[in-house]
Amino acid sequence: AQRVTQPEKLLSVFKGAPVELKCNYSYSGSPELFWYVQYSRQRLQLLLRHISRESIKGFTADLNKGETSFHLKKPFAQEEDSAMYYCALATGGGNKLTFGTGTQLKVEL
């Protein structure tokens, strides 16, 4: 069965410091991975997906099939990045998403 692991419940960094939110997955098929973000009092929304290889709000994530990882990175954290971040794996032709347990990112001044 597929599984998504986010080892950190809480990550606290100072403004301007680099950020790396870890995500590892377990899946026998070809993975399709996403990062979703939930800002305070807002609904969950897509941040980025590995297929598009884009940078959104300064965040990037590279799929490493050898290490089965999809870590989210940003070189310089901003206060507005404080939020809950979820890594998710799509299976069944994209029909189902399996979410990790989430990492709360807190950016301190």
Place this chain on the structure above:
Amino acid sequence: NAGVTQTPKFQVLKTGQSMTLQCAQDMNHNSMYWYRQDPGMGLRLIYYSASEGTTDKGEVPNGYNVSRLNKREFSLRLESAAPSQTSVYFCASRQMPGNEQFFGPGTRLTVL
């Protein structure tokens, strides 16, 4: 476009009571989903509907039923609520191509 809407926003039930959570989307998406979000457990899929007229169990379906009323609407029913069903419930719909899921604002349910 309103996107994905959910009602109610908040609900308090007593053990054994029943209720239906409503969800609607105006994006013409075929697939819709119900998740529950619990601290330390992330989002877990309860049920989903790949297309109008079909529903399938997710990871945690026990104690729930769903109805895909039409392409727009997907409801979640708790027949006999239990304290273990205290959670935040999210509805979502999926855009094709791309597989992005769009989420509703959530329903915070407390079962006493």
